[in-house]
Amino acid sequence: MLKALRSISYLLILGLLFLGGCALPLEPRFERVSEFNMHGRSADQAPGITLGLDLHNPNRYKIKILSYDLEVMIGGKKVGNAQHTGKQVMAGNAISTIRIELATDLRQAIDGLLGAIGGLLGKQNAVDLEVKGTVLARAKGIQKRVPVDFQKHIELGK
Helix, strand or coil, X not given: CHHHHHHHHHHHHHHHHHHHHCCCCCCCEEEEEEEEEEECCECCECXXXXXXXXXXXXXXXXXXXXXXXXXXXXXXXXXXXXXXXXXXXXXXXXXXXXXXXXXXXXXXXXXXXXXXXXXXXXXXXXXXXXEEEEEEEEECCEEEEEEEEEEEEEECCC
């Protein structure tokens, strides 16, 4: 009888561990834009833009971003496309900075960034950041392509 109770308790513990390990992952949450750099500024070359997005991963385990294909808009105007293959890691239960390299043409850069620059000069207090596309990520050995449709109203610091 004691052996049977011990076996049942082991099975219950294993069942609880298994169910807890299979909990649905929580989505990473956007915190802020921590980096904005322009590079490749010459008369014949469109500027490249690097955005550093701080994301909070609420899960206990790390998430690896394997690739992404995104379209980025500021103030409703397209700034550029971001495509990347290469691993970026978001630590578990922490804020990580994910860097996105935007490829843009000169016209897109002028149209999209003038609105944001106008905001920095005091004409407006905020801009709308919009990111659409897909991200290929892996967590705990499971790989998944996730659609992204993100919009954030960002208050500009004075």
